[in-house]
Amino acid sequence: MGGGKRARAACGGWICFEDEAGFTRRPPKGRTWGRRGHTPVVTVSGRRSGRLSVAALIAMRPGSRTRLCHRLRTHPAGRGKRRSMGERGFIALIDGVHQLLGAPLVLVWDRLNTHISHAMGELIARREWLTVFLLPAYSPQLNPVEGAWAHIKRSLANLAVVALDRLETLVRKRLKRLQYRPGILNGFIAGTGLSPDTPTSP
Numbered sequence: 001m002g003g004g005k006r007a008r009a010a011c012g013g014w015i016c017f018e019d020e021a022g023f024t025r026r027p028p029k030g031r032t033w034g035r036r037g038h039t040p041v042v043t044v045s046g047r048r049s050g051r052l053s054v055a056a057l058i059a060m061r062p063g064s065r066t067r068l069c070h071r072l073r074t075h076p077a078g079r080g081k082r083r084s085m086g087e088r089g090f091i092a093l094i095d096g097v098h099q100l101l102g103a104p105l106v107l108v109w110d111r112l113n114t115h116i117s118h119a120m121g122e123l124i125a126r127r128e129w130l131t132v133f134l135l136p137a138y139s140p141q142l143n144p145v146e147g148a149w150a151h152i153k154r155s156l157a158n159l160a161v162v163a164l165d166r167l168e169t170l171v172r173k174r175l176k177r178l179q180y181r182p183g184i185l186n187g188f189i190a191g192t193g194l195s196p197d198t199p200t201s202p
Helices: 004-010 087-101 118-125 145-155 164-179 182-190
Strands: 014-023 051-060 067-075 105-109 130-134
Touching: 014 087, 014 145, 051 087, 051 145, 051 164, 051 182, 067 087, 067 164, 067 182, 087 105, 087 118, 145 164, 145 182
Parallel strands: 014 105, 105 130
Antiparallel strands: 014 051, 051 067
């Protein structure tokens, strides 16, 4: 993090929580109805079929509508190929949010190796409007984006898709619906013990 200049710039900005999740063609398991003694079965392909990485960011500021922004990237199957988002993908999301909101950002995220890498540190240092805080280790309950993942994965439970691009379309639609439902986003924030309408001390 920067010194006093960066801390002063953060005042009046947006508090942003970021997290990422991965989706594959193997659907999340969920409860459903079935005949007694006949457990429902969802047929999926056992072949490796790639992975969808999604980085999402919930932005809050007292007196403003809570926002959800996201970035998706598909990773085709194959040995030696990257299966997660890199530093450039995360910083592209952050730059897009800053451009959208037009204000300083206070970013809160976990200690993923990509978040704390030397390359990411250099990218953050070039952006005076960005202040970064790290969550304690193993504390998903403090990040409201975890609530968004749970909400989306419940909607995809037991749903086997036939192609990775179809999965991407479904996830995009789920995220877009959440973007227009700030009340649900505020519920995710409240689940961490925070209030989107309570200003914090500088």
